[in-house]
Amino acid sequence: MQTYDFIAIGGGSAGIASANRAAEYGKKALIIEEKAVGGTCVNVGCVPKKIMWYGSQLNEDIKRFGPEYGIQVDNQTLDFETLRKSREAYIDRVHNSYFSGFESRGTDFVEGHANFIDNHIVEVNGEQYYGEHIAVVTGGRARLLDIPGIEHVDVSDDFFAWETLPKSVVLIGAGYIAVELAGVLNGLGVETTLAVRKERPLRDYEPTIIDALTEEMQAAGVKILTHHNVAEIVKNNDDQLTVNFQEGDSLTAEKVIYAIGREPNTDKLAIENTDIALDDKGFIKVNDYHETNVPGVYAFGDVIGKVELTPVAIKAGRTLSDHLFNGADKFYIDYDMIPTVIFSHPPIGVMGYTEAQAKEKFGADKVKTYESSFADMYSAATSNRRTVKMKLVVVGDEERVVGLHGIGFGMDEILQGFAVAINMGATKAQFDQTIAIHPTGAEEFVTMK
Secondary structure (H helix, E strand, O other): OEEEEEEEEOOEHHHHHHHHHHHHOOOOEEEEEOOOOEHHHHHHOHHHHHHHHHHHHHHHHHHHOOHHHOOOOOOOOOOHHHHHHHHHHHHHHHHHHHHHHHHHHOOEEEEOOEEEEEOOEEEEOOEEEEEEEEEEOOOEEEOOOOOOOHHHOEOHHHHOOOOOOOOEEEEEOOOHHHHHHHHHHHHOOOEEEEEOOOOOOOOOOOHHHHHHHHHHHHHHOOEEEOOOOEEEEEEOOOOOEEEEEOOOOEEEEOEEEEOOOEEEOOOOOOHHHOOOOEOOOOOEOOOOOOEOOOOOEEEOHHHHOOOOOHHHHHHHHHHHHHHHHHOOOOOOOOOOOOOEEEOOOOOEEEEEOOHHHHHHHHOHHHEEEEEEEEEOHHHHOOOOOOEEEEEEEEEOOOOEEEEEEEEOOOHHHHHHHHHHHHHOOOEHHHHHHOOOOOOOOHHHHHOOO
């Protein structure tokens, strides 16, 4: 049996970050991964999604805005195969960089499925490994409902395996994955419908921002069906799929993608051989420092059911190893104050509390908001003008900024710098004292009245 100081079960962003950091401190570290290195993010998540988002945005913008900028493209067509090959070539380069990083740091890597033998021993490919410290970072997978015909649908993983684009697609779901894929597919020229169970997608986000999103999506050609619940999926003789809704209507398309949330990959690890506690949904229970109830066993990333974002998993992994192997204090992640971007069309940037959430937490009498709405300059010179909406949520007499929300061209890049300021406790007055960069969309956050 081989012995390690640190074992990461899962070779995604969380496992790579934590094991590599442990190896940098001279510890013997092992990553175990049964599929492709890089996990969801690199292979079927944020990395290929962003490339597809760029391709979709470019294709859409040339059509929508190009002519009024004087850019004429005759017979504009999209070669999906070229886009797909460019995407896969980039991912291959990322894979190679990971293995180069393992080699330079001395991080061991084993391909295979891990099963727990006990709290600190796992078995892979018939070999057993003991870990003084073990991180369970096996990620998650798309959740599906048990309804008739569910075997005919695709999930986000399947989208990245498509070799050709369908002419039409129905997306089921109200979360960021459904919204992002709807924008990408519509921008690539696919007839796209988004069906959500309640009154709008992304219901937990600031309503004014989501209202602007739905207006822009519909203006771009996405059909949004609200208050629609799926009853069954029927595969027709021509291989098209018909979605029958509980409300009585139906819709037929070449593809149906389910994106209703994700569930943890904890059910096939033989966790029953350990004392690791799970909640009723299969997520691993952890404390504020990602420690399980078993000493020396940790969990973070998508398996704990909090914020399923790659940078969060990376931060948790690196700071855990900093603490375990370099004497750093335990690192607390405030899951209420994480900067987040939805790569919709246009993108949404969010950090902190919505107005409603802030009033619930701090009291309605202590909360104040500032808002701005304008046409972005990217589209302002055309007849297809897009509205940018921004909102600040502040609390207390000092008006400390506890929420920042925006939708519009460039929000994905705007947010990061403001996140630093908010993390440092910036107030509205300090925002106002900052000289604006003109003409930009970002300047609105420091000129709101």
